[in-house]
Amino acid sequence: MASQSLAKIITEQPFFVGLEPGFCDLVSGCARNVRFEDGAYLFRRGEPADEFFLVREGRVDLQIATPGRKPITFLTIGDNEIVGLSWLIPPYRWSIDAKATGRVRAIGIDARCLRGKCEADHHLGYELMKRFMSVLIERLNAARLQALDVYGVPA
Amino acid sequence: MVYRPEAVNTRRGTADATVPSVARVRRRWREGPHTWTLELEPEDGELPQFAAGQFNMLTAFGIGEAAISVSGDPGSKGTLVHTVRAVGPVSTALATLQSGDYVGLRGPFGTGWPMQEAQQRDVVIVSGGLGLAPLRPAIYHLLAERQRYGRVAVLYGSRSPGDILFRRELQRWRGELDMDVKVTVDHAPDDWRGNVGVVTSFIPRTTFDPANSVALVCGPELMMAFTVSALQDAGVRDEAIYISMERNMKCAVGLCGHCQFGTTLVCRDGPVLPFDRVRDMLTIPEI
Numbered sequence: 001m002a003s004q005s006l007a008k009i010i011t012e013q014p015f016f017v018g019l020e021p022g023f024c025d026l027v028s029g030c031a032r033n034v035r036f037e038d039g040a041y042l043f044r045r046g047e048p049a050d051e052f053f054l055v056r057e058g059r060v061d062l063q064i065a066t067p068g069r070k071p072i073t074f075l076t077i078g079d080n081e082i083v084g085l086s087w088l089i090p091p092y093r094w095s096i097d098a099k100a101t102g103r104v105r106a107i108g109i110d111a112r113c114l115r116g117k118c119e120a121d122h123h124l125g126y127e128l129m130k131r132f133m134s135v136l137i138e139r140l141n142a143a144r145l146q147a148l149d150v151y152g153v154p155a
Numbered sequence: 156m157v158y159r160p161e162a163v164n165t166r167r168g169t170a171d172a173t174v175p176s177v178a179r180v181r182r183r184w185r186e187g188p189h190t191w192t193l194e195l196e197p198e199d200g201e202l203p204q205f206a207a208g209q210f211n212m213l214t215a216f217g218i219g220e221a222a223i224s225v226s227g228d229p230g231s232k233g234t235l236v237h238t239v240r241a242v243g244p245v246s247t248a249l250a251t252l253q254s255g256d257y258v259g260l261r262g263p264f265g266t267g268w269p270m271q272e273a274q275q276r277d278v279v280i281v282s283g284g285l286g287l288a289p290l291r292p293a294i295y296h297l298l299a300e301r302q303r304y305g306r307v308a309v310l311y312g313s314r315s316p317g318d319i320l321f322r323r324e325l326q327r328w329r330g331e332l333d334m335d336v337k338v339t340v341d342h343a344p345d346d347w348r349g350n351v352g353v354v355t356s357f358i359p360r361t362t363f364d365p366a367n368s369v370a371l372v373c374g375p376e377l378m379m380a381f382t383v384s385a386l387q388d389a390g391v392r393d394e395a396i397y398i399s400m401e402r403n404m405k406c407a408v409g410l411c412g413h414c415q416f417g418t419t420l421v422c423r424d425g426p427v428l429p430f431d432r433v434r435d436m437l438t439i440p441e442i
Contacts, residue, residue, distance in 0.1 A: 059350075062351075070344055070346075071345045072343070072344065072345075073343045073344075073347065073351045074341075074342055075352045076339070076349075076350045076351045076352055078350075141381065142352060142353040142355070145341075145353050145355075145378065145381055146342065146353060148377065150283065150284070150374075150375035150377050150378050151285075151313060151318065151341065151374075151375065152314060153189050153240065153241075
């Protein structure tokens with residue numbers, strides 16, 4: 001029953017729109033509902049990337065911590081957006097921190113479970129990869145714009 | 156250099172748009188790092204009316220002249236408001252003027268935001284950095300004539316929380332119940348509770364009718380290019396997207412050619428231009 005309702009939630013998420021129902025079932029088979037309180041970390045840099053998240057409600061700050069300095073937030077993730085991409089490629093470790101700002105409700109997806117299903121069914125893997133590539137490119141472009149510091153005072 | 160007002164043409168309404176009149180700095184206040192707002196009043200006569208989006212040529216006597224957008228309320232009379240970022244000799248001289256100092260004034264020049272065409276439509280304002288300054292008159296206008304427009308969204312991107320321009324006004328506009336105001340910064344310390352990321356990320360998260368919207372965009376050119384792409388992805392037509400171009404204005408009346416941008420002269424044909432008019436030129440680096 002829980003898996004059925006998760007499948008419905010996943011089907012309705014913009015990220016999964018158009019995904020074959022059978023594939024949605026496969027994804028939901030690896031999913032669970034999770035909740036994080038304000039200030040809790042969804043994951044931290046260096047940890048194994050064994051679960052990524054689809055935010056249903058709330059905000060997650062993606063941060064980079066530098067020794068001796070306060071963490072810098074470089075991206076805020078909101079409703080219906082993905083938190084965590086490093087689960088896709090070896091060595092499957094997080095390179096950043098993800099911290100809840102306020103209460104966050106999300107779907108957690110077991111990365112090992114989903115990787116296994118993608119390996120077993122490359123059609124599912126390709127469908128998911130296309131969706132994640134879109135997120136990756138969007139964030140890469142955003143990171144380029146941020147790195148260029150276009151709002152800064154010209155040197 | 157000591158300015159002598161009797162040495163400068165102070166007549167208003169002169170037919171020669173290349174001759175500055177004289178105004179005084181009434182007030183000056185800091186907006187953020189390197190950025191100041193000047194409120195000008197006429198030395199004599201009246202200040203010209205302006206349309207949201209237009210610019211004036213301001214002279215720092217003895218230093219030079221620069222094109223600065225009007226950032227004040229087009230509905231207010233008696234003063235002119237400009238927001239200046241100190242980046243070069245002229246803008247630094249302007250930004251450091253004190254109350255009572257003289258400033259040369261020519262204008263207003265150029266095209267304004269399409270406030271008439273935007274009536275009865277949703278208005279999406281996307282601004283980055285100092286680009287909020289030329290858009291602020293349009294926001295004042297929208298607030299004054301709120302019933303004439305559909306949904307209004309103000310999306311603003313800044314470098315960091317400390318660089319946010321017009322902070323108190325953004326807070327006030329956010330309090331309006333019929334206006335969607337979103338602010339983001341490129342990077343932030345841990346104690347910032349607001350959004351971090353590029354301003355374009357707000358576009359898919361904002362409610363508006365792309366088929367019946369007008370988008371007003373101002374900011375660094377690269378930011379505008381990304382914004383236009385996001386607006387196109389959302390379904391906004393090119394002819395409904397307006398951008399404010401920045402080029403090196405000198406004469407401001409379409410004579411000298413310093414601000415030439417392909418087939419347009421930004422001082423005369425812009426600075427506000429429909430995107431479909433400049434679309435093909437924006438991708439040519441040599442222009």
